[in-house]
Amino acid sequence: MKNKLFENIMQAIFLILGLIAVGFVLLISFYLIISGIPAILEIGVFKFLFSKSWAPTSPQENFGILPFILTSIYGTSGAVLIGLPIGFFSAVYLSKFAPKKIKLIAESAINLLAGIPSVVYGLVGMLVLVPLIKIIFSLPDGASLLAAILVLSLMILPSIIKVSINALEAVPKEYEYASLALGATETETVFKVSVKAAKSGIATAVVLGVCRVVGEAVAVIMVSGNVANMPSLFQSVRFLTSAVASEMAYSSGLHRNALFSIALVLFLFIMIINITLNFFIKRDRKG
Amino acid sequence: MKGIINAKNLNLWYGETQALKNINIEIPEKSITALIGPSGCGKSTFLKILNRMNDLIPIVKIKGDIYYNGKDIFEKSIDVNSLRRDIGMVFQKPNPFPMSIYDNIAYGPRIHGIKGKQRLDEIVENSLKDAAIWDEVKDRLKKNALGLSGGQQQRLCIARALAVKPKVILMDEPTSALDPISTSKIEELSLKLKDKYTIIIVTHNMQQAVRISDNTAFFLLGELIEFGKTEEIFSNPLDKRTENYITGRFG
Amino acid sequence: MNLKLTFKRKLYIFLMKVAMIFSTVFTVALIAFLLFYVLAQGIRNINFELLTTKPSYLLGKIGILPDILNTIYIIIATLIIVLPLGVGAAIYLTEYAQNKKIVKTIEFASETLAGIPSIIYGLVGMLFFCQFLKLGTSIIAGALTLSIMNLPTIMRTTEESLKTVPQSFREGAFGLGAGKWRVIRTVVLPNCLDGVITGCILTVGRILGETAALLFTAGFAHALNGIITGLVSPGATLSVALYVYAKEQGEFEIAFAIAAILMILTLIINLVATLISKFFKLRSSI
Numbered sequence: 001m002k003n004k005l006f007e008n009i010m011q012a013i014f015l016i017l018g019l020i021a022v023g024f025v026l027l028i029s030f031y032l033i034i035s036g037i038p039a040i041l042e043i044g045v046f047k048f049l050f051s052k053s054w055a056p057t058s059p060q061e062n063f064g065i066l067p068f069i070l071t072s073i074y075g076t077s078g079a080v081l082i083g084l085p086i087g088f089f090s091a092v093y094l095s096k097f098a099p100k101k102i103k104l105i106a107e108s109a110i111n112l113l114a115g116i117p118s119v120v121y122g123l124v125g126m127l128v129l130v131p132l133i134k135i136i137f138s139l140p141d142g143a144s145l146l147a148a149i150l151v152l153s154l155m156i157l158p159s160i161i162k163v164s165i166n167a168l169e170a171v172p173k174e175y176e177y178a179s180l181a182l183g184a185t186e187t188e189t190v191f192k193v194s195v196k197a198a199k200s201g202i203a204t205a206v207v208l209g210v211c212r213v214v215g216e217a218v219a220v221i222m223v224s225g226n227v228a229n230m231p232s233l234f235q236s237v238r239f240l241t242s243a244v245a246s247e248m249a250y251s252s253g254l255h256r257n258a259l260f261s262i263a264l265v266l267f268l269f270i271m272i273i274n275i276t277l278n279f280f281i282k283r284d285r286k287g
Numbered sequence: 288m289k290g291i292i293n294a295k296n297l298n299l300w301y302g303e304t305q306a307l308k309n310i311n312i313e314i315p316e317k318s319i320t321a322l323i324g325p326s327g328c329g330k331s332t333f334l335k336i337l338n339r340m341n342d343l344i345p346i347v348k349i350k351g352d353i354y355y356n357g358k359d360i361f362e363k364s365i366d367v368n369s370l371r372r373d374i375g376m377v378f379q380k381p382n383p384f385p386m387s388i389y390d391n392i393a394y395g396p397r398i399h400g401i402k403g404k405q406r407l408d409e410i411v412e413n414s415l416k417d418a419a420i421w422d423e424v425k426d427r428l429k430k431n432a433l434g435l436s437g438g439q440q441q442r443l444c445i446a447r448a449l450a451v452k453p454k455v456i457l458m459d460e461p462t463s464a465l466d467p468i469s470t471s472k473i474e475e476l477s478l479k480l481k482d483k484y485t486i487i488i489v490t491h492n493m494q495q496a497v498r499i500s501d502n503t504a505f506f507l508l509g510e511l512i513e514f515g516k517t518e519e520i521f522s523n524p525l526d527k528r529t530e531n532y533i534t535g536r537f538g
Numbered sequence: 539m540n541l542k543l544t545f546k547r548k549l550y551i552f553l554m555k556v557a558m559i560f561s562t563v564f565t566v567a568l569i570a571f572l573l574f575y576v577l578a579q580g581i582r583n584i585n586f587e588l589l590t591t592k593p594s595y596l597l598g599k600i601g602i603l604p605d606i607l608n609t610i611y612i613i614i615a616t617l618i619i620v621l622p623l624g625v626g627a628a629i630y631l632t633e634y635a636q637n638k639k640i641v642k643t644i645e646f647a648s649e650t651l652a653g654i655p656s657i658i659y660g661l662v663g664m665l666f667f668c669q670f671l672k673l674g675t676s677i678i679a680g681a682l683t684l685s686i687m688n689l690p691t692i693m694r695t696t697e698e699s700l701k702t703v704p705q706s707f708r709e710g711a712f713g714l715g716a717g718k719w720r721v722i723r724t725v726v727l728p729n730c731l732d733g734v735i736t737g738c739i740l741t742v743g744r745i746l747g748e749t750a751a752l753l754f755t756a757g758f759a760h761a762l763n764g765i766i767t768g769l770v771s772p773g774a775t776l777s778v779a780l781y782v783y784a785k786e787q788g789e790f791e792i793a794f795a796i797a798a799i800l801m802i803l804t805l806i807i808n809l810v811a812t813l814i815s816k817f818f819k820l821r822s823s824i
Contacts, residue, residue: 027662087561098562119747119784
């Protein structure tokens with residue numbers, strides 16, 4: 001009897017530990033909603049999301065976050081546009097063609113890339129990339145959307161490459177044999193059969209990369225100049241993440257609440273991406 | 288009877304182990320040749336080098352020749368991709384690509400540069416008809432091929448092989464993963480196809496060899512023990528080992 | 539059959555090969571540049587004094603000892619908090635959970651946590667730990683925030699290794715009349731050590747690299763503290779210090795020195811992670 005009670009207590013403890021993750025998600029959602037909603041209501045949903053000017057401290061204060069939303073979307077798309085082809089072709093090469101030694105070296109290099117802190121990306125971006133952009137395009141300042149896109153496309157590479165390699169390596173060899181037996185070359189086989197068979201895995205890779213890039217704050221603050229302009233490639237811009245990070249320290253009142261609202265918008269972005277990802281994975285499991 | 292494929296003094300090693308020993312065989316055109324023998328006897332290995340699928344295994348070493356239409360297939364000037372286009376293959380486990388039925392069939396022709404919807408439609412329809420599966424799939428050509436039953440998938444794979452207009456079709460135990468009804472469908476299909484194609488089939492099922500093949504080759508421990516008309520091999524084997532095998536003494 | 543490949547096919551194959559090799563070489567070269575550039579810029583600025591002193595405005599000198607200590611404190615505190623939670627949750631999922639709905643909910647929650655950007659953790663950590671629980675800006679508030687962030691990692695690695703514990707081990711122990719908890723404690727837990735260690739290493743790596751979540755929770759002070767005072771005081775970790783020195787103060791030499799240290803630590807962590815997975819694979823294959 002005593003034993004039974006003890007076992008039940010242990011089970012209850014583990015159940016609680018299991019549910020802690022759920023609790024944390026609820027906690028985060030709860031805090032973001034209660035602190036993010038008031039400012040949105042005060043400013044007006046439409047005005048908040050679609051007004052083009054962010055001027056929290058000017059006498060005619062205005063809280064429009066369209067510049068941040070668009071910058072985040074453009075920045076992420078730009079990073080995918082550059083990172084996806086490079087990551088995709090590297091993943092195909094490493095999973096299907098590379099000699100063992102090269103694969104080993106490249107994979108540890110990519111693991112290193114995944115582990116490098118984002119501040120280090122920011123630092124190198126700030127001191128190498130930004131001056132370079134300034135010189136090449138003869139701009140007054142190289143800190144720009146372009147610099148952010150280039151840094152982000154480097155940061156998106158590891159997730160694209162690693163997850164794509166896994167997906168490509170999981171493709172059954174039988175598909176490849178069938179294609180070769182029809183007279184296709186190895187290259188044709190890999191690109192026309194293996195890649196097709198791995199496409200949902202590759203899509204997952206991209207979405208995971210997008211998740212990392214949308215949420216990246218410090219590296220983009222360091223290279224994007226951090227001015228609340230509407231996005232343009234050679235201008236200084238501010239992302240959703242950097243908007244929160246850069247003003248939190250000195251904001252107060254409605255301004256501070258508006259920053260929480262930005263965080264809420266960012267959170268919703270991430271949730272939408274996650275749900276899309278789950279959709280991909282589920283569709284994949286169904287075949 | 289003219290040999291479309293001739294092996295001359297063919298030897299093959301996987302690393303140090305010799306898997307084929309001095310094989311000499313002449314496979315006649317537009318007929319079905321069955322390769323039988325216990326597991327590990329070399330029959331599948333022999334089948335796979337006919338379209339050089341062994342190229343994928345780096346440790347394989349070959350001595351001797353195989354002539355296809357009078358040309359040595361190991362010669363440098365031979366383009367392995369065109370060879371495989373001529374000598375198609377159907378695998379043990381049905382392996383349709385994870386694409387639509389239509390795209391599965393059109394895959395080969397597209398690779399070989401055939402374009403135009405009309406031509407591809409035609410090839411798809413003819414191949415599926417030749418593989419006796421057209422009626423079952425004609426209403427769902429755009430559906431994923433993995434939704435078909437195992438037997439249908441295997442006939443689809445045959446249709447896919449036919450779509451590139453091969454001369455020879457290699458079949459590696461094509462019915463071993465299938466139920467009896469699907470098996471008999473594939474057998475019927477093979478009999479129909481031999482008017483136009485040369486078929487070489489590896490099988491573990493001796494009744495199947497008797498039912499469909501014109502000639503039978505018996506392999507044992509990497510050697511070709513006996514090759515001849517199927518009826519004769521099964522009624523009147525010359526070699527004691529062949530007799531032992533077909534009467535079920537081993538294997 | 540002597541038909542050679544058509545020009546179009548050859549061109550396609552050639553272009554694909556060029557794209558693949560270019561991309562791989564480009565990626566690896568970029569990583570190599572990043573590594574050597576940071577090390578070259580950083581290592582010459584690392585010296586004994588930098589590593590063993592605190593910054594002093596009076597002397598106009600910068601030392602990063604407090605930042606090193608803060609990093610160590612926050613790693614220890616985070617691991618102490620997150621390990622029982624993550625391992626416990628993984629045990630629940632693999633050993634106890636019967637209700638599929640609960641499992642799905644927990645897994646969804648864990649995936650969601652893994653996807654939330656660190657800046658959001660920073661905000662919520664600030665609101666909840668620093669303000670609501672009145673911990674103030676402190677290392678412990680930072681550690682609590684990082685614990686939530688790293689919970690999914692520990693859960694996942696532990697769960698993966700629990701799944702590889704053969705069912706027969708459990709059955710054997712149950713057969714001897716052991717209760718569930720006893721089976722878990724004596725048979726299951728010792729066998730998931732590799733997952734726990736892997737999880738710890740990944741977590742340490744993430745903590746080393748984390749900035750955004752710590753800016754508003756642990757702050758960016760450089761005071762030299764013992765571990766007890768350190769936990770309840772604000773303090774910058776190496777990454778946060780790097781951010782502050784580069785972004786706010788323009789101290790690029792110090793920033794590169796820290797970057798080089800972080801880079802070397804990342805290399806070591808990757809190496810250890812590989813070695814450990816090899817070691818456990820070897821052990822389990824014997």
